[in-house]
Amino acid sequence: xxxxxxxxxxxxxxxxxxxxxxxxxxxxxxxxxxxxxxxxxxxxxxxxxxxxxxxxxxxxxxxxxxxxxxxxxxxxxxxxxxxxxxxxxxxxxxxxxxxxxxxxxxxxxxxxxxxxxxxxxxxxx
Numbered sequence: 001x002x003x004x005x006x007x008x009x010x011x012x013x014x015x016x017x018x019x020x021x022x023x024x025x026x027x028x029x030x031x032x033x034x035x036x037x038x039x040x041x042x043x044x045x046x047x048x049x050x051x052x053x054x055x056x057x058x059x060x061x062x063x064x065x066x067x068x069x070x071x072x073x074x075x076x077x078x079x080x081x082x083x084x085x086x087x088x089x090x091x092x093x094x095x096x097x098x099x100x101x102x103x104x105x106x107x108x109x110x111x112x113x114x115x116x117x118x119x120x121x122x123x124x125x
Contacts, residue, residue: 016073019121020114030110034084037100037107041091044098048087058082061115066124074122078115085111 013024020027041048050058061082062075088104088111 012073016070017077017118019117023114023117026110027114030107030114031080033103034080034088034107034111037103038084038087040100041087044100046091046094046096046098048090050083050086050090054086054090057086064119064123066122068122074118078118078122081111081115081118085115 010024010028013027014021017024058079061078065071065074065078068074085108088108091098092101092104092108
């Protein structure tokens with residue numbers, strides 16, 4: 001699964017993930033902002049390749065998702081949000097002085113909030 005192939009609009013979120021319907025617009029903006037930061041990290045030539053352990057962490061998150069009606073959409077969201085979170089944390093751990101630091105911190109906070117909502121409704125543990 002690649003982040004490039006994952007696109008959404010607010011109606012998709014409202015229809016496929018009812019627990020996020022009241023936050024659909026915000027989630028779309030977060031995904032757009034995360035994508036923008038992701039692209040800027042490329043421009044800045046910052047290495048943020050994930051390690052095998054980090055890649056496994058993403059797959060572990062995805063594997064906890066319970067089978068639900070809109071399983072594919074939930075898997076996509078969990079994958080994408082977890083991927084961005086790990087990349088952004090990796091970049092911050094490098095203690096680089098880049099203009100995106102505030103945006104990255106804000107995105108991580110929001111991403112974690114959405115992951116908690118998704119975990120509460122769709123994860124089996």
